[in-house]
Each structure stands twice: as structure tokens, then as C-alpha cells.
Amino acid sequence: MDSKRGLFLVICDDPELASTLVHIQKNMDIKVWLPNKQNQLQASLLEACEDSKDIEEILVKGDITKASFYHQWSGYNPICVVLSLKDHDKYSIVREYILDELPKSRILSFQIGDPEEVPRKLVDNDRELVLSWTELLSRPISAELRHIESTHRVKEVRDILLNGDKIALLLQPDPDPDGLASALALRCLLGRNKLSTPIVSFGKVTRPENIAMMQLLDLEVLTIKPQDLSNFDKVALLDTQPAHFTFPLPRVDVIIDHHPMVGNYQNIPYCDIRSKYGATSTILTEYLRAAAVNIGQRLATALIYGIKADTLHLNREVIDADLYAFVSLYPDINYNLLRRMEKPEIPMAFAPLLANALLKMEYQDKLLVSYLTNVTREDLIPQVADFMLQFEGIEWVVCAGVFEENLVMSIRNVGYVKNAGDVVRKIIANVGFGSGGGHRTMAKAIFPVNQWKEKISSIKEDIVKKSLLNLFVEEAL
Template sequence: MRYFAFVDRIDHLKVIEAQAQPKDEVTVIAFGPDIRVGKSMVKGRLLVWDDIRFTALAGFNITHADRVFISTADPAPFSILIEAISAKRNPPSILLITETVTDFPRMEQPNVVIVDLVEKATATVKGEWRLLETRQRAMRLKESLAGHSNKILIMTQNDPDPDAIASGLGVQALLGRNRLTAPICTFGEVTRNENRSMIKLLNTEVKTISPADVKNFDKVVMVDVQPSYFEPGVFDKVDAVIDHHPNPGGYKAGLIDVAPYIGATATMLYEYLTASEIVISKGLATALLYGIVTDTMYLARGASEHDFNAFTNLWPIASINSLASMSRPRLNSDELGYFVKAIKNRKNVKDMTYIWLGNLKKEDIIPRLADFSLQFGENSWSAVGGVYRSNIVLSIRYTGTEFDAGKLAKSLCEDIGGGGGHRTMAKAVIGLKEFKKRYSVKTLNEVSESLVETIYDLLPPT
């Protein structure tokens, strides 16, 4: 290939020459009255013009098979040059390198592209600052947890989700620890099938501990959760918090990295690991990627530029097969039984499919069935309820736009429980005792009937 470089300054020559392969033919045309350039500074043929030499230009016979660079501070003479070079039927591609994009005439031509080096460099430098800052934070985190004999507690919420588990694995990798010297722990347990299958596939572990066990650890790191989530007094000292939920405040910790603009805590750990130049294994990449896709619904919900970047870089390393098996867990016969029960017992309450499951051993079947039962008929609401550990748990789904599932959940719980969510999905948790007392009912069937009546009154007319 032939390269022609028209330059009125030589400081971009390196950028230009870096594009050419050794076998390419490079002609540098130094141009203008002020340019000082010697043969030794140029890697190809050097011509020095004091003005545009149209005859010489025509002699080059530049076609679409050639590439033309123009590096300039002064746009005016170069627009004449572009016009002259582009006059033919098959003009070459012209790349204009500049540091000051002002008004370049003829820039609208399809064979011309303009590259502002300052803009490019600024973006790169910005990224480097960010990388440095993340690296420093990772260093501070490591320092605050340092000490070979330290037993580190990686703490997650009560029913840790893939993002929390992946972030825990990320912390282990960052600190060079394992499940014995820095276990991922919860006061609850992992209930959802997907999450259990993730733990199995990654050959890892989430330990259930009690608040009394906290004192057996020297250091505490919280991931995907913050100290205010827990009962006061359980953690008297937290060394680090890494989370993407909003910071409710009211707590102290050694290092607090809370970034609500990021879609998943796994993304934050990805950045810590890469900034610290730690090689991410296939298993860890799979976990982090799974954390990101579940928290952001495959980048459709709350995903930032950070999450897109982590996703793009983790995808080639991760095991896509494992990822697929994690997101499609098998139903065991108990769970299949609930699906059958749901289909049989479904009721229509105005525009809602309502399902009551009675006593439950596991909670996660409720939201799964709430999603599932939106597929029945034409109803725009679904609600699935049951009793789990002395609470009535109800998941609500809504596909319409005028009303709000979160508001319905809140009104259901008034004074006797907690509820909330957003327009499309919500959850209500009501003390069974309190509910029975308020509605003067005794059996679970009566509880369900009172729930139906209350929901009926709260739902908009159809």
C-alpha cells in the first residue's frame, strides 16, 4: 500500500508512520513556509514544498487504493489539497489529524475523516486516572485487611444472590485468599435454585453463620450489602464495604466504596481485579459475568458504561456453557408440585391471577410462580402468596402502566408488615399472627380468603 502524508508540522509523524507496515511505501510531503524537517526524521521518501504543487500532485496518481494523511494546524490550504486529491472518480481515503477541530471546509466528503488527537488523548488520560484511582483503592483495601493470620469474614445479605456470591469470590481473588481463610458468609441461606446451581457449578461455598460467630473473625468485608442492613450491634467494626446500592448512611467503616451508578457489585470487583493486574480465572470470570447479567437483566436494567466494559471483557474468558446451565436450573419434584398446584388453584380477582400455596419450605418458589402466572390468560396482574417462617409472603407482578405493584404491596402491609417494590414487581411480607388478629381469622384458608378480599378492594375496577 502507498501512504501519502501531507504535513505542515512534524509532531504527528510518529502517529502517521505507526500506521504503515514495513513493506508499505511512505511519502512525506512537508508543506508550508515554517516547517523544518530533515531526511533523518522521516522513514520514507521526503519532499519539501513551499506551496501546493499541483503538477507534482497529479504525478502521484493517487487512487482509492492509497491512503492519505493530512496533519495540519491551518485548515485553509489543506481544504484546497483535499479538493484536489478528491477530484477523481475514485478518491482515496483521507485521514486528517489535528489538535484543533475548528471549521474544516470540505469535511462532509465521504472519503474524509477527521481525528482530533486532543480529544482522543483526553479520553485515554481520563481512563488512566480512573484506573489509577481504582488501583489505589484496591491497595488500601488490601492494606486494611493485611496480616497473614487474619481470618477475614466476607459478609453478604441474608439470601445472597449471584452478584453477592461473585463479589465474594472477587474479594477472595483480590486478597489471594480462599474459602477457608476468607469464607463468604450469610446469616440466612441461599434459597433460589439458580443461585444454588451457581455455587455447585463453581465448586464454591456460602457459609451460614450466626451473629455470635462474627467475633471469631479479625476483619469484616461487606459485599453487595452495607452495615445498616443488619441489626445494630452485630458488627462493631467493619473494615470495608463494596456495594452498588445507595448509601443509607448511619454507619462507619474503614473503606467505603459505594457506587449506586454501577449495575452490579461484580463490576466493581472486576475493576479492582483488573486495576491490580490480577489474572481472572475462567471460573471467576463466569461468576462475575453471571452476577452482572442477573443484576442488570443482561444489561437492560441500570447498566452503566462500567458494566458494559466488564461484560465485554469477561465474556471471552467465561464459560458460556456454565452460564447457560446456571440460568436454567432444573425443577425438582417438590417444585414441580407447586407449579401443578398453582395451575389448579389459580383464581381470578378482577384483572389479577391469584394463587395461594399455603405453607412453604422454601420462599423462592413464590416469585418464580408470580412471574410464571403472568402467562395465564389476559390478566395484567398476578399475585402468589404462601406462608414461610411465620410470615405471609406475597409476590405481585403487573404488566400495565396505569397502576403500581409497589403501591399495592405497601397498602396491603399497612401496620402489619413491610412491603414495596416498583411498578412491575413488588413483595409484601406480613406477620401471620398480626394478619390473623387484624382480620379475625384462624385457618390458612381463611387467611387466603381475607387476602383475596383485601386485594379485591385495593385493585382498580375493571
Template sequence: MSEPSTTHPAGELRDLLGESESVTILCHNNPDPDCLASALALGRIAAAAGVDEWQIAYSGEISHQQNRAFVTLLDIDLERFDPATARDRPDGELLAFVDHSIPGRNNRVPEETPVDIVVDHHPAEAVDARFVDHREAVGATATIFTEYVRDLDADLDADLATALLFAIRRETLEFLRGTTRAEYEAAGYLHERTDTDLLRQLATPSVTGATLDAIATAIDNRRTRGSVLISHVGRTTERDALPQAADYLQTLEGVETAIVFGIVGRSIHLSGRTTDPRIHLGDALDDAFADVGTAGGHQDMAGGEVPLGVFADYTADDEHLLAMVEAVVSDRLVSELRLSEDSSG
């Protein structure tokens, strides 16, 4: 198993890329700015290393209005990922993960698929690849790629600088969450190279009516137990409304932890935020739902996905389905977080 690089990781990455003919840079499901900017930076590094062909691929959906704006304004060329191509790659073709690290977790890569490159900052165990730079301490994967670009003296035009800076700002909630000295150093390096008008456009995308409706539903359905708020958005097509609702509800007076869930397609999605130092939200969600789905994340922000499975087959009545999902998910959260049964709206 490869270990994270401790000396000159940028040079090691460049050398590995230089041995290859092509690289597929795979984003995680529903890629966000940190993932997309990191993929863009890796593509530039690959091109500079002499890689003939590189592509950015993704699974899932790009549904958050900010993520869609990011792709459009930066003109990022994305391709849909075909899981069937992951295992039987021709010699000389590399598979790279950015902002995620384990096959089958937050991606549609078959488990046990060999991975060549992993660069990530999310908590994970047993990360295995030919090149691994896994730094849980830093606040954004884009911070790591900014270091690479600087160390390799790679081409850093205004678009890439803006993408990386916006990603760092967004991932750290404007330097208020999980920020280290590395984020400030990266931002200082990127600042003078950034297109400020483009940065402003990225920060202020329009919001869809469906997103507002989902957030409003979460507000209406909120229940609090002490400093913990649990709510749901019902059924929605706006997956990324969940973290937006969690961000908003976590600011409610007296609330330290907000967890929002909802049905998207044939899965239950969860998103949580906390400022309570006694709770590691990623571990809590993993413990609560690992037996039925996938969940995890950082101490202060986390998410998860649980297939509807038998729920969807049990009833065709959407209202009944929502009631069952609400009961089961809420009970698991109440049990895992050891909350009292007393609640308020």
C-alpha cells in the first residue's frame, strides 16, 4: 500500500504523470468547487508533464446552482464516467481521484479497482494508490493543488487561479471552517492572479425556486432536541438544497448541530453541520447508517446516502413512504446522538 508523500509530492506526481499517455481525472459524485478546481489543476499539471490526453469525468449530478455556475463560467469540459472502463484500463492510462479516495465511496468505481493517483483531504482509511497525498489536516484539496502549481511553476492563468481561490473560500466557508495556515498561504499566492469579476460571479449564482422550496420545507419540518436540530425536505430533485438547508438551520439561535435529510430519486440523502466540539459528525453519521448505506465526513460537516431499498417497494403512497423514512432516520439519529425524546418545533 502506498503511503502519503512526505517529501516533494509535486515532483513525484509530475514524474508519475510523465510516464503515462493519458489520465482520467475522476470527480466524486455531485462534484463541488473544491473537487472541480482540483481536477482542473491536475489536468494542467498533466499537460505540462507531457500527457497526451487528459479528461475530467464525474458521476452523479451537478445540481447545486453554484456548482453549475462554476462549470459554465470556467468552461470546464466534463465527461460522464463509465464504471465499466475503470478496471480494464490500457497500459499507460492512469486513473486519478481528486477530493475523494476510496473506490465505491462517493463514486461509482467498482470496489477493489486499482487507482493510480489520490489527492484528498477528507477523512478515510486504507487509501491505496501508486501516488497518495492524503492530508486530513488541511481545509481543502484545492490548497494541496495550489502548492503543486506553485512548486512546479505550472501555468497559472486567471481562470485556474480564480477556480482554486474560490474553491478554498467555499470549502472553508470563507476561512471560518477547518482553516489552516496553508489555506491563507495559498490564498495569498492566488490573490494577485485572480479575476475578481469572475470571482464575484461565482460567489453570487441565482437560486432555483425548487431549492428555495426545499429549504422552506426543512424550516417547516424542523424539530429540536436540546442543541440538535433534525429536519427533512421531503422528496426533492434538488440534492444540494440539503447542505444549504443545514447551513441555514445551523445558524438558528440555540442550535449547534443541524441534520437535514430527504428523498432524492431512490435514495435518502443526509447533510449535517455542527459547531459542537463534543460531536464528530462524520463518525456519528457513519455509525448511524454504515450498515444500510454510506456516510461520513469531517468533525463539523458530514453527509450520507442510504438506498431506499425495501422502503420504495413497500408502498406506492409517497406520503406513507416519507413518514416511514422520517421515523427510521430520526430514530437512528436520536439513538446515535443520545438525544432525549422531548422535541420542539
């Protein structure tokens, strides 16, 4: 998780397990218990961890059958304890101390045996996951840790949202497949329908592939105004954050997103933002698996399309969680529906717009800019940007157009240059107005036309292109 750093405490009498955990756990402070008494176990654990950096900080001595051993770790949050002891009596004593002295910790218990002999189970109010060594070999330990965490997150988000009779699942204006799939998944997780828990947005869905997804999966997105949120008991933001909007939201109860955090959301009851994840659909897939919710063909197809769309078919900003979610969903999807969503018809309006954009585009070094003037559909702007990134020698594309009193920009890059989202946020900070953000390879910026004219320049074609070159050459190249 992207929250504050936690503790990964390993208490085991198997040196191989200790060695494995030391070398794969990178996100938390790891501590490996070392017996006080000099014996074969102590020597083996020392040898197993000797190749690790900061071995003196990793290995900790102490009597694990006394409460004092656990008191020293109480300041950490979160805490995950890996427990594996062959002596059953000692295992039981240690387990009780962990439950009592570290009440907020999660426990991952390994037991020797076949999965049929040691069935996977969650015990003590889902605080402890018990599984066999055989299962560990077939599933990454990182996935097990995420599974434990997800069970608690599911309970928390359900407790918050199910208190409301009417819940709004709010997406960004002109929502994309990742947002649509995430909203559908959260509604399924809550066991609600579209009447009590509608998917809403402040802007219509316009891109052809997103419209195709909605039609093929029978999804409905209601276009509302910000003040309409007061008609709902609870509001959940999916694949977006309050700071991504140009105006304050009247209320937010839940945020689930994978974009970099922008702002301070300490006053929001539930916030799960994981910027290392390739898609919000991955987070919701983990929620559904942890809650043992049946993922039907329609939902599986939506989620896998959400993951593919936001990671460019698993080619961009992917971690093991995205891959695992993709693999687990793939057998249950409808392949024909997925193909039809991925290759929708291109509107005829795109042809003359692209022809004009190609004639009037300008570039400097490895940056290409194009200004489409007024557009009748906002989705045409990113479509032109996607097309232009294919030109030889071009690393950055900035395509802009005026849509509904806003100057809208779609930014694309080849991936091995600066982060597009960071560049957009810096430009917005420099000019002092506007909104936007994004990922490493694609981003969006929105500037009200009135403010652009007042603080930057005219919206005449040549002047806008010159302004775009000046803004992005400085920050991107």
C-alpha cells in the first residue's frame, strides 16, 4: 500500500522461508526473529540472511514466548507477522501473544502439509490467514499479504457505504473503461443495483470504445451536476480524486484510485490510493476475491478490459498485482465482447479533423503540437494525439481543442521520458490555474478559456500552438 511504512515480522524455524522473505519484501521494515540460545537454528538463520543488506538491523533476538518481545513493535502500523513453527505447543503460545500484544497486526501462518490436510482459512475475524506450504509454492506470498489486507478493506468500505440507502459511484467526466469497470465491481461488492447505486459523472461518455463498452455490457452512466450529489446518502469516487475536479465536491465518503495522490484526504472516511498499480480495476478485483464474491462473465470482461485499457495491454506501468488479476479473470471473460469493445467503429467526424490537424501540426525537437480549435466531441482530441505519437522521432505529443468553454489538452509520450502526469501538474502550478494529471505516458489538462485568454494569450491557432510549445518544451524536454 502507499500509506506509511509498516513492519514485516518473521517468526519461523525454517531458514529457507526466512531467506526468501528477506529478499522479496521491499515495502516494509523487515525483522527476522533469532533465538537467544546459540544452536543449529540460530546458525542456520544467520547463514540464510547473511547476503542481505543491513543484516544487523534485520535480525532481532528475543524470547518469543514472553509478552515483552512484542511490546517493542507496537508503534508500527501496519504490521504483518509471518508465523511458522514446527513445535505446535510453541506455535500456539506465540500466536496468542501476537493476537493479544499486537492487536492491529495481520498474521500469515504456514503449516506443513497438503492443501487438503491444511485447508486455506481465515480465522480470528479475518486477522489470520492459514495455508499450507504447497499453496505458497503455487501463489506468490505478496498475493497472500494483499489478500489479508483486502479482507479488512472490504469490511471497512462496506461498513461505510452500506449505511446509505442511495449511493453515488462518481467517475471522472467522460469516464474510461477502468473507471466504468471499477464502478460496476464496487456495486457488485456491495450487493446493490443500479437504482440504489447508480454510476454517475459530470460529463457524458463520448469516446467510441467507451460507448461500445457501455452498450455491450448494458452499463448506464447518469450525467449529473455537482449539486445533485446532495441527493445521495454516500458518495464513492472511483479511478479519480477530488483534486482532479475544478470545483470542490459537496461530499466524498470513499476514494479508490490508482493515480498519484493529489491533495490531503485525511478527513475522508475511506481512502485507498495505490499509485503503483496499473489500474483501479486491479484493486477492485482484489476486493472481490477477498470477499469471495462470484465474478460473472460480464464483470470479468469489464475488469479485464479496464486493466488492458489503462496499461496499454499490460505494456505500461504494470506490477505483479495487475498480472495476477489479469490471469485470474481471463478464463471467465467473453472473448467476443472484449474484441468488439477494443475495436469500435471510428466516427466519420474524425477524418476531416485528422486531415486538418496533420496539415497544421508543428514540432520542435521531439515535441509535436496540434490545435484543433473548436471540437464537437472531446474524445476526438485524445484520438488525434494517439495517432500522432506514431510519427518517427516524436517523443511527445500535445493535442488541444476547445470544448464547452474549456481548452482541453491530451498529452502523450513514448514512455521512457519524463512522467506526463508530473509534467502536466508542474505546468498547471506554473500558470496558476487549470486542472489535470495522468500517468507516465498519457495525461490531460483542462484550462477554462476565459482564464487562458486573461493570463496566457489568445486562443487563435498560431498563438495557441506557440504557447503550447513554450510550456511543454520547458517542462517535458
